[in-house]
Amino acid sequence: KAGVTQTPRYLIKTRGQQVTLSCSPISGHRSVSWYQQTPGQGLQFLFEYFSETQRNKGNFPGRFSGRQFSNSRSEMNVSTLELGDSALYLCASSPGLAEETQYFGPGTRLLVL
């Protein structure tokens, strides 16, 4: 099986712009979670989707949003980018909500100038 894929892998944006990141989970997986990793804050949970519904949300401003499609692929959007949004954005998938193992993708590295 192919692993979790994330596109694009690298992205450069300027302050005030918006960005959309994409995540394709492992085939058959219905749960997708997003995380932000920065040197200062470490790995932080953004949100989790299951069957197109947001199940959990981390402590991030409303500029961060996401969605999941019927084929389980997920996107996250960050509007009005700030310098502090520069980070590695990681996506993880698992078969369901009661599963024991999450599989992470390679991440999208976003640089905001």
Added chain:
Amino acid sequence: DAKTTQPTSMDCAEGRAANLPCNHSTISGNEYVYWYRQIHSQGPQYIIHGLKNNETNEMASLIITEDRKSSTLILPHATLRDTAVYYCIVRVVGAGNMLTFGGGTRLMVKP
């Protein structure tokens, strides 16, 4: 989810066992102990998990104390490729997939 405490960094000689401790003194009865690792700039990788019994798989062994307040991840024969940040996480299985990562332990395997 319960908070975990791990040493910031550890060194290990190549070929020797790496023993990574984790303290989770406030763990609840329905919380599992999970270990993930992150090799530089890659996504975290699942290693192993357990509830109260010791567990072993092809990557590592997990030893959980009887009172479940601490655990140790053992990499039996560390290689240079095991150099990574290791995260100990406790979570309730079945309550969603949110993982709360702490600072982890930076393991450096040296030749």
